[in-house]
Amino acid sequence: MMSMIAAAKKVLGVIPGLLMMQALLLVSPLSLLQTQAQAAEIEKVIVDTDIGDDIDDAFALGLLLTSPELDIIGISTVWGDTGLRVQLLERLLRETGHSRIPVAQGSAGISTTPFTQARWAQRGRLPAQAPMEAVDFLLQQIRRNPGQITLIALGPLTNVAAAIKRDPETFGKLKRVVMMGGSVRAGYRKSEYVAPRPPDKEYNIAADIPAAQTLFASGVPIVMMPLDSTQIRVDEVERNALFGHGTALTDALALLYHQWIDSYQPWSSNTPSLFDVVPVAYVIDSRLCPTTPLRIVVSADGYTTEAAGMANAKVCFMVDKSRFFDLFMSRLLQ
Ligand SMILES: [Ca+2]
Numbered sequence: 257m258m259s260m261i262a263a264a265k266k267v268l269g270v271i272p273g274l275l276m277m278q279a280l281l282l283v284s285p286l287s288l289l290q291t292q293a294q295a296a297e298i299e300k301v302i303v304d305t306d307i308g309d310d311i312d313d314a315f316a317l318g319l320l321l322t323s324p325e326l327d328i329i330g331i332s333t334v335w336g337d338t339g340l341r342v343q344l345l346e347r348l349l350r351e352t353g354h355s356r357i358p359v360a361q362g363s364a365g366i367s368t369t370p371f372t373q374a375r376w377a378q379r380g381r382l383p384a385q386a387p388m389e390a391v392d393f394l395l396q397q398i399r400r401n402p403g404q405i406t407l408i409a410l411g412p413l414t415n416v417a418a419a420i421k422r423d424p425e426t427f428g429k430l431k432r433v434v435m436m437g438g439s440v441r442a443g444y445r446k447s448e449y450v451a452p453r454p455p456d457k458e459y460n461i462a463a464d465i466p467a468a469q470t471l472f473a474s475g476v477p478i479v480m481m482p483l484d485s486t487q488i489r490v491d492e493v494e495r496n497a498l499f500g501h502g503t504a505l506t507d508a509l510a511l512l513y514h515q516w517i518d519s520y521q522p523w524s525s526n527t528p529s530l531f532d533v534v535p536v537a538y539v540i541d542s543r544l545c546p547t548t549p550l551r552i553v554v555s556a557d558g559y560t561t562e563a564a565g566m567a568n569a570k571v572c573f574m575v576d577k578s579r580f581f582d583l584f585m586s587r588l589l590q
């Protein structure tokens with residue numbers, strides 16, 4: 257008759273075997289394939305942003321930081337006080353638990369646009385280490401991940417053009433540029449219930465026209481989200497839901513929004529437009545913004561017009577607003 261100790265040993269001997277079987281089941285060929293498929297769906301992105309002026313970049317960052325489909329390998333700042341934009345990002349990333357994301361700094365330039373969220377940014381910390389230069393960072397990351405990176409461009413295209421000029425061959429190894437900018441068939445409008453103006457000189461393009469011309473002549477795949485599809489407003493119901501939600505991210509967005517409102521800002525509205533959120537939403541779910549291949553020419557005075565010839569951009573003219581808000585609100589209200 258088996259002693260109690262021997263019986264216990266026998267049972268304990270079976271347990272590792274069971275665990276091993278379970279482990280084998282967990283790494284079955286099927287589950288390995290599933291894991292690989294999930295990994296393949298994660299999109300590597302670099303975000304180039306003029307966060308701090310208008311408020312839409314902050315909302316775009318909000319969607320980026322809450323979307324598991326995206327691997328944010330870095331964020332670079334562009335236009336005007338790029339150092340203060342780094343400081344804003346440092347605070348936003350730290351307070352939302354994303355300090356691991358590298359931030360790079362574009363060259364500082366002159367901007368006449370008010371930095372509406374400067375006070376929030378100034379209360380952030382300076383990064384512990386001097387940030388990498390934006391163009392160096394972008395080119396370094398493209399070399400490390402050829403054909404894999406989507407560059408999401410949310411500001412004037414100054415860094416983008418500088419990267420093309422410095423090393424066009426490396427820049428050509430981007431997977432694509434998904435950008436907010438331009439105005440192809442419709443201009444700025446107060447609301448969707450008012451007829452749009454004719455195409456306008458859109459801010460990101462007009463701020464640095466030669467840079468936009470450089471990108472559209474580069475041959476790199478471009479997905480363009482112009483004014484035609486990006487004038488989506490966050491009304492009071494959505495704002496209350498977001499700003500009362502109580503996460504570190506929505507708290508930060510609420511404070512940034514209030515500074516934006518409290519500044520002398522050219523947008524002069526309580527209701528932000530989510531321009532820069534549209535390219536981010538597109539990268540997550542391209543079905544919400546179907547595109548048309550077109551040849552886009554950037555004129556010397558900053559218009560983006562359709563021309564005859566081979567397409568150089570895929571342009572989204574209409575966003576599925578319901579699908580867009582389902583995605584945006586559900587992610588930020590996690
Ligand atoms: Ca922007």
